[in-house]
Amino acid sequence: MTSQQxxxxxxxxxxxxxxxxxxxDDVGSILANxxxxxxxxxxxEDTQVARATQTEQEHHEMxxxxxxxxRAGESLLKLVSDLxxxxxLNDFLSxxxxxxxxxxxxxxxxxxxxxxxxxxxxxxAAFLYEVEEDYYTCPFK
Numbered sequence: 001m002t003s004q005q006x007x008x009x010x011x012x013x014x015x016x017x018x019x020x021x022x023x024x025d026d027v028g029s030i031l032a033n034x035x036x037x038x039x040x041x042x043x044x045e046d047t048q049v050a051r052a053t054q055t056e057q058e059h060h061e062m063x064x065x066x067x068x069x070x071r072a073g074e075s076l077l078k079l080v081s082d083l084x085x086x087x088x089l090n091d092f093l094s095x096x097x098x099x100x101x102x103x104x105x106x107x108x109x110x111x112x113x114x115x116x117x118x119x120x121x122x123x124x125a126a127f128l129y130e131v132e133e134d135y136y137t138c139p140f141k
Contacts, residue, residue: 012090019086022079029072033065040065 040058 015086019079019083022075026072026075026079030069033068033072037062037065 040062044054
């Protein structure tokens with residue numbers, strides 16, 4: 001294996017590891033923020049802060065955590081898009097298989113068209129022979 005191939009393989013591995021890290025981070029962020037939102041839903045009776053103030057603070061914290069969940073979800077969508085792009089650009093085996101399949105299909109279509117054209121040519125030659133024979137044997141020339 002050449003050094004260029006090794007570096008390409010290493011860069012692919014590094015990219016896949018970064019995808020895995022992004023996935024774990026984003027899912028962990030969603031889980032942690034959701035857990036904290038559920039904890040905030042619990043009503044505490046004994047507090048030193050006024051009820052309205054605590055409600056506003058919890059509302060703000062829930063809004064921030066919900067925004068964090070949305071950000072992590074968007075990041076996961078971007079990750080899916082990146083994975084699709086990576087697969088499309090780096091899956092040479094399936095691309096080559098598709099090209100080979102299409103090439104074989106088009107060769108079969110070409111042979112079929114050639115055979116049909118040959119049959120049409122033979123039919124036309126036979127009809128032309130009959131017409132020429134009728135023309136040259138016709139007494140009305």
